Amino acid sequence: METTWLHSMVQGDATQYYRKRNGIMVEHMVRPANFDMRYNHFHQEYEIYLLLRGRRQMFFENRAYEAQAGNLILVDSGQIHMSHSIVGDPETEYERAILYVDRDIVEKVDKMFPELKIGAFFHKHYGIYELTPKQTANTRRLFLQIMGELDKAEPMSQTAILSELILGFIHFRRSNQQVACLNDVQEGKASGGKFDAVYQISDYISDHFQETLSLDSLAEQFYISKYYLSRSFHEVTGFGINEYINILRVKKAQSLLETTTLSVSEIASRTGFESITYLGRVFKKYQHVTPAQYRKSLTSTAEKNNTNT
Template identity: 35%
Template sequence: MEQELEPPFIIEQIKRAGPFSMDSDHYHDTYEIYYLLAGERSYYINNLIYTLRKGDLIFINKNELHRTTSKGSARHERILINFEESFLQKTLANYDLSFPFLSTQSLLLRPGVHEQGAIEYILFAMLKEQEEHRSQQIPYLQTLLIQLFIEMNRAQEISREPIAPESSEKQLKVYEMIDYLQAHYAEKLTLDLLSETFFISSTYLCRLFKQTTGFTIVEYLNYIRIKEAQRLLQSTNTKVTTIAENTGFDSIAHFGRVFKHIAKRSPLQYRKQNR
C-alpha cells in the first residue's frame, strides 16, 4: 500500500493537560518549528537537553534527531509547523532571501515579550488561514512563513538570553553516554558493556537515559545507525549488506525491519528516491 502524501505545509495547535512524550517521527525530511505557548517542556536535540518555557521557539532542520518530554507540570500548549523544502524554495529565490538557520543545525530562541507578540500574531494568522481554505491559500501561507523567518532572524539578532542546555550531574552523565553511543554505534553494544563503561547498574542506566532524553537506549542507537545508513545509501554505492554491517546490525533482516520502521520505506527504495 502506498503512503498517503503529506501536505507541503501544516500547522497545528495542541493543548495537553496530562503527561505526554513524543512516540514517533523523531527525525524527518521536513523542517519543523516548535513554539511553546504555555507550560514547560524538556527538549532533546543535537545531543543536548533543554528546558523550554512559555515563548521559546525551536527551529529544527531536516533529519535532526529530536524529542520532547514532560517537565514540571504536565500542562502545556504548543504550536507546531512542518513544511517541505519545496514549499518556500522558489519564493525565497524570487525575493533573493536567505536565512542561515535553513542550512545549519537547529535554532533555539528565547524571544522577548514584544517579539513573542509578533511571532504569535503570525502563527495564529497561519492557523486561521489553514482552517478557512480560502483562495490563494498557498501563497498566503508562504508569505506568512517568510514573515515568521524575518521575526526569528530579528529575535536572534537581539537575543538577550540564549537557551542553555541542562547541566545537572545526571544530565552530564547522559551526555557522556550519548557521546559514547555516537562514537561506537558500529560496534556490538550490550547493556552489560555500557553498565561497565559508566560504572552504574544496567537498570539505573536505562531509567536515567529514558527519563533524560525520552528515548530508550535501543531506540536511540537505532536512530543513530539508521541515520548513518541513510547517509551512506544517499552518497555512496556501497552494497546494502555492507552498510548494514558497517552500522552495527547483526543481520540484513534486522537492518531492513528497523530501517523500514524509521524511514517508512526499504533501504533500496530510500536509495532510489534520494539519488
C-alpha cells in the first residue's frame, strides 16, 4: 500500500482513515483549528473536500471564502489553493474528509463517457457548495463506499470505485440546481477593508509574478504599510507575500517544463527567478524533485504510455 501523504502530518493530528491505491486516495482527519496547510498548494489530483466539523477559510483564484461544517469544496487539478484558520475562531479543532482523484483517471473516464465532462466541471465550477441534507448524506455514503473498496482490494475494486465516482458525480450534477456554489454567486467571503486591498494585490501579483516583486515594492505601489500588508495578506490568503509569488512562479515553471523544450535556465528567466539555482531550490520545495528530474519523469511516463498502447 502506498503511504505518500499529500499533506504533512502535524502535532495534534488524529488520523481517522488513510488509504491510497491506483490513483485514488482518501484522507479523514481531525486537526487543530489553528492548523494552516504549508505544502501541496497545487497538485495534479482533483480534490473533493467534505468539511465535517468546524470552520475553515479557503482561498483560491485570489478570493477568500468561509467554509462551514457540511460544506463540500471542489478543487480543480493544478489549482492553487489554501485551507487555513479563521482569525478569532473559537473552535479548537476541525474534521474533514478528502477524496483525491488523479488527473489521468478523470481524463480516461471523460474519454469513455464524453457526456460527463468531469474535468471541465471542476475547472468551471470549483468552489464551496452548501449541500442539502440529502446531498450531505449521499456524499458521506460515497466516501464510505470508496473507503470500503479501498480496504477490500478485491478483484475489480478499482472498477467499483470508478463506478461509485461516476454515479456520485451524476447525482450531484442532477441536483446542482438546488445547490449554491459560493464561487458562482459572490466575489468572496467579504468586501471592503483588508479583503478588497488583498484581492487587488493578489490579482496584481498573479499578473506580474514574472517581474521583480517584493513586500516593500508592493506596499509602496499600493500606498499601504508593509507591516499591514504582510499581516492582512496572510490573514486573508494564508500565504506570505514571497511565498505566494514563488508558488505562482513554480506553477508556471511546471507548465513550461510540461509544454516546451526550453532549457531550465530559460525557464528560470521567464518565471522571475533570479537564478537557475534559486528556481531549483524553490521548485524542489513544492514538487519534491528538481526541474530536471520533473522533466525526466514526464518523458518516462510518456514512453511508458506509448509502450502500453
